Amino acid sequence: MFKWIHRFGSPPVVYRLCSLFSPWLGVAAAACLLAGLWLGLVVAPPDYEQGESYRIIYVHVPAAWMSMFVYVSMAVSSAVFLIWRLKVADVAAAAMAPIGAAFTAVALLTGSLWGKPMWGTWWVWDARLTSELLLLFLYLGYMALRGALADPAGASTSAGARSAAILAVVGIVNIPIIHYSVEWWNTLHQPSTITRMDKPAMHISMLRPLLLMAAGAQLLFFYNLTVRLRSGLLQREARARWVRDLADKHAT
């Protein structure tokens, strides 16, 4: 098991795997997203209550799901790094943070765009929006710590890597507490006057594009991860033999 982990976790192997999968993931993500957008924006019928503006969920909901998923992946990756000292896991966590922050920002933006026609304002201190905003702060804090602990060339140091990993693990312990206290606060201060997005059994013609978009967002994440992981590994391992061999091969 350990042998397998270390073999699989060695930077050149991961680099090669990423190079192998990256184009396929990109194509699959584009296909899913294009099909999902077409089905969602053109084929699916308008909602009888919300009209056309409900269609923003095809971007909003997958982005919100991914914002959580990426943070959990980042924390798991950080824990793996802390426990087994796998360098690749740290590079992966570093690569995930900006992707997750981007998904979170998209979820917030689309949520506020959706709120304008539905609630009449751009921003409501709704439990989900507030949690999402706090999640964005956690991502930004993580990236700020990484940035502050990096060496002048921008590459991470070993102390920076471990500190960032600890922060990610502390964050994942705190996220449920933050989430449920925000829910509690919300029910305390705002009795449900707002139409929520709780969807009573969606029709299949509306659900299908949503699932396609969710799959597309997931694939997009993995595609971005492979791209960022490759460049992260090259940067981190710039002095290693395999990188030099690779550079020589490209030069000739």
Added chain:
Amino acid sequence: MSDEAPGLASGFLRVLRRDLSIGCRSIGQWLNPLLFFVIVVSLFPLGVGPSPERLAAIAPGVLWVSALLAMLLSLDSLFEQDRADGVLDQFVLGRLPLSLIVLAKVLAHWTLSGLPLLVLSPLLAIMLGLPATALGTLVLALMSSTLILSLLGAIGAALTVGLNRSGVLLSLLILPMTVPVLIFGTGAVSASAEGYSAHAALLLLASMLMFALSLAPLAASAALRAGASAPDQS
């Protein structure tokens, strides 16, 4: 340190006493956050207007946010002095568990910067028009809140020790995590000001305090070790 390893309790007390006496010697360390707290709280009536109803409504939030900020002010120096004179390395290498030392330092920090806030908070609460019946809840809730903040802040201070301008980064890392404390602390005070029972919120705060008390020193000491393992990067 002597050859003989001190017992856990006596080591804990020694670190606590050391930090307290160092802290007491510099008046600024405990007086400045207190002054900051008082000044920030007194800026709010100037900002939102002196209407008593409005002030009473926002009083818990004002007190909590100001207390959080005042505590954060002194947090970035929690390990800084020890790092600068090399004691921190001795702590990391020494035989006492690092998490125990962190806990002692956190308690000393709280005694010097949290406790004064606690003592002064009823006065400021009355100035903001909070009903006197809520003062007991206020002190209890603020006590758990500031303790939790000291514990959480220790993680942040350990992660950022040795960095330039670590104070701002520390606030970035820690403030989002203080949201539950803010919610339940102000929730407890608001509830008891309106005549409801504050038990639920107080118990939740207490459970969060127990949770932080048991895990935060471990996380902070792991962070200190992570920073100590690398060559100096400041």
